[in-house]
Amino acid sequence: MDDPSFKDHSRRTTPETPANGEDGLTELRHLLFAPETTRLTEIKERLDDPQLHARDISEVLPDAVRIRSTRDTQLTTALTPIVEEAIHTSVQKSPQMLVDAISPLMGPAIRKSILVTIQGMIQSLNQAIEHSFSVKGLGWRLEALRTGKPFAEIVLLHSLVYRVEHVFLIHKKTGLLLQHVNDGVVTIEHEDLVSSMLTAIQDFVQDSFGTQQGDGLSTLQVGGMTVWIEQGSQALLATVIRGTPPEALRPMLLDVLDTIHAEHADLLVLFEGDSTPFEAVRPSLEDCLQRQYQDVKKRKTSPLLWMMGATIIVAFGLWTFSAIREHLRWTDYIATLQAQPGIVVTSTERRDGKYIVVGLRDPMAEDPEAILATQTVIAPETVASVWEPYYALTTEFQLARARRALKPPATVTLSMEHAILRARGAAPHRWVVEAGQLARTLPGIDHYHDDDVLDTDVRELEAYKMKIEHLYFQYPRGSSAISEALKEQLELTSETIKKMDTSAQRAGKHVHIDIIGHADEIGSETVNLAISQRRAARLLAKVDSPTLAHVTMTARGIGTQMTRSDGSSDRDPASNRRVSFNLRITDVLP
Amino acid sequence: MIQKKICMIGAFAVGKTSLVERFVTSLFSEKYHTTIGVKIDKKLIHVRDCDMSMILWDLYGEDEFQKIRASYLRGAAGYLLVADGTRAETLTKAVALQKFTEETLGKTPFALLINKCDLVNEREIDRNDLETCRQNGWRVIETSAKTGEAIEDAFLTLAADMLECDANTQ
Structure with a gap:
């Protein structure tokens, strides 16, 4: 019976009690x-x-x-x-209602889908540009290196038409931030301060320029950033946009602001600082995070650019080829030098456009300049050489150096083994002597052996000696005169002695000719001795000459002391009536 | 988190910026900076079981050449009137500004801060005047941006008053 209707009704339907009991x-x-x-x-x-x-x-x-x-x-x-x-019916009557109802669900799904698509597009775009060698691409790479930003970000910035980075929903009266969204790329701290400051700027401009209420600041331009401020009756929608936004964006922003006003009018009017209820407008604000990038298409490259590119590539190729070829030639030249006996390359370098080679060179080695001129095509003026002289101690070089120093005659051969120089063959006495002296001064030669060298002058001298010793002059009995028959032999003897003098001079020898007169045994010994002396003396007088410098002669008679010992002297005494020669060759003392 | 706009109002060079600086960053500088236009700071506080973001609008000091703009005051949930304890005329100015602000905002929580209270020997503002203010229902707090005295208390008291005001309106 607590129901008020019931009470009322009971009150209404309860009749008055009859007073008189009808x-x-x-x-x-x-x-x-x-x-x-x-x-x-x-x-x-x-x-x-x-x-x-x-x-x-x-x-x-x-x-x-x-x-x-x-x-x-x-x-x-x-x-x-x-x-x-x-x-x-509802959709026909008020489509916005349905849109509002499903937008919190559809908005994030659509945004996510768009984001994935854009990211894929940007990634493929990035790859395309990364692998291109366009001038612009290289420029962006340099900019990325200079600024330390990722290359993809530089590409995006350059290909960006516009991008809404922040959206602020600001309570108009207080300047307090109702809601803020950003694109996730660029963040700011203290967005509530930004909100207040924007309001302050707005107020300042309105006051300063005496604009009418509602004619607030609508655009701020700072560098590449634009701030658009859309005015509502209770709230402002401020969008921070990088790049150049299209004017078509403005109506869209206004629509969003109007929708917020329409849907949250009470909240906006009664706002006392608690922005929590405005979480619901985030999807609408996120819809404002629009962006647009340039359609980066590969432009058709002009033929002139192609030609320039081709020219550059060809020039670069030629330069590279030339440089490589020059380098190879240079290395070949150095290898050739290194292979040369008597040349040691200690360093090479390239300085001020010139090749510089430094090393050691045996004076007998090939001339590097000649090698450069004959065996390479390197321009000699591009090469500077610094060679320090040295003696190469290889067998080949020591032999060559010995030949050069000793100048052996063709009949002499030189050989080298274990620092011992050997000479073999026949040579004039003078060479033998001089070679013996010079060889000891040659570098790298410890010993010099010339035992196998035949002294041709001495040998000749020996031959003359033998020849003269085999001569003999025969005389008639009792005679010491040179008969006509002996004159030819006398000339031969004199001639031979002269040659011997010359030969003795070359051989450094002295020859002493002992002219010995003989007699047969017929007659007395005294007579025989005398006649033998005369025979020797007269022959000496005939063959001796003051021009002889290396031959001396003495004459003596020995009578019958040295009769021929063939045991026939008695039978042929004529053979003992003669003059014989005895030669003695001695060294000339220095 | 609730946000509140608070305006710092007063004559020039009374220490409004220093008070905000001291409250927000706990720093103080002897160097004087003239505020041109408005400077905005933020301080997060916790008062009466409520997290509050105080958006502090530090308005330029009013003088004979420059009047405070009503547009800057609009939407303020509270304000701090600041006077310089060593300059009596700043209290007069504060009283005038309070009247102007109340005309603009209506009844709004506020407090009168008598700043530079550390300069005891240079004090010019008569305590009787302050007493009169208190009798008129004003909350009067003596502060020093230099020593930090009573600054936290001043802001927190205003915050509490604002919350109470909100509660009453609801």
Whole structure:
């Protein structure tokens, strides 16, 4: 009985008690059945009154729907066409309502999809540019190196038409930040301060220039950044945009701001500093994070550029080829020098466009300049050589150096083994002597052996000696005169002695000729001795000459002391009437 | 997190910027910087179980050449009137500014800060005047940006007043 309607109704339907007791039965019935009657009347009213009936049904309808929907699908089947029709009607009547309802769900999904697509596009674009050698691409690479930013970021910045980086929803009256979203690339700290400062700037401009209320600052331009401020009655929508935004973006921003105003009018009016309810507008603000990049297409390169490129490549190729060829020639030349006996290259370098080679060179080695001129095509003026002299101690060079120093005649061969120089063959006495002296001064030669060298002058001298010693002059008995028959032999003897003098001079020898006169045994010994002396003396007088410098002669007679010992002297005494020669060759003392 | 706009109002060179600096960064500099226009700072505080972001609008000091713009005051949830304890005329100015602000904002929580209270020997503002202010319902706090005295208290008290005001309105 707490129901107020009931109370009211009871008050309304309770009749006045008859004061004078008109009808006792009626009164009794009334007393007995009044509550029930009242109750029935009320139920009837509730059934008859659609409003009351609806209210009663509304009390049980949710539970009824829930209970029925758990039991079977008939309710769903029954309601489906009605709901569809309702949605259809609602969309036709107010599409925005449906958009608002599903945008919190659709917005993030669409954004994510767009983001993935853009990222893929940017990645492929980045790869395309990364692998291109365009002048612009190289320039961007240099910029990336200089600024330390990733190459992809530089590419994006250059190919960026515009990008909304921040969106601020600002409470107009207080300047407090209602909501803020950014693109996730560029973040700022203290966005609430930015919000207040934007409002302060806005106020300053309005006050300073006396603009009318509502004519606020709409654009700020700072470097490559643009701030657009859209004015609403309760809130501002400030967008921070990098690049040059299209004017078509503005209506879109205004639409968003209008929608926010329409949907959150009460919140905006009653805003006291709590921005939590404005989380709901984030999807709308995120829709404002628009961006657009240049369509980076490969432009058709002009033929002139191709030609220039080709020329550069060809020039570069030629230069490279030339440089490599020059380098190879240079290394070949150095290798040739290194292979030369008597040349040691100690360093090479390239300085001031010139090749410089430094090393050691045996005077007998090949001339590097000649090698450069004859065996290479390197321009001699591009090479500077510094050679320090040295003696190469290889066998080849020592032999060559010995030949050069000793100048052996063709009949002499030189050999070298274990620092011992050997001479073999025949040579004039003078060479033999001089070679013996010079050889000891040659570098790298410890010993000089010339035992196998035949002294041709001495040999000649020996031959003359033998020749003269085999000569003999025969005389008639008792005669010491040179007969006509002996004159030819005398000339031969004189001639031979002269040659011998010359030969003795060359051989450094002195020859002493002992002219010995002989006699046969016929007659007395005294006579024979005398005649033998005369024979020797007269021959000496004939063959001796003051021009002889290396030959001396003495004459003596020995009578019969040295008769021929063939045992026939008695039978042929003529053979002992003669003059013989005895030669003695001695060294000339220095 | 609730945000509140608070304006610092007062004559020039009374120490508004120094008070904000001291409150926000705990630093003080003897060097005087004239505020041109408005300087905005933020301080997060916790008062009465509530996290609050105080957006502090440090307005330029008013003088004979430059009046405070009403637009800067708009939307402020509270304000601090600042006077220089060593210059009596700044209190007069503060009183005038309070009247102007109240006309602009309506009844709004505020506090009168008598700054530079460390300069005891140079004090010019009469304590009786302050007492009169208190009797008029003003909250008067003597502060020193140099020593930090009562600064935290001043801001937190204003924050509490603002929250109370919100509660009353609801």
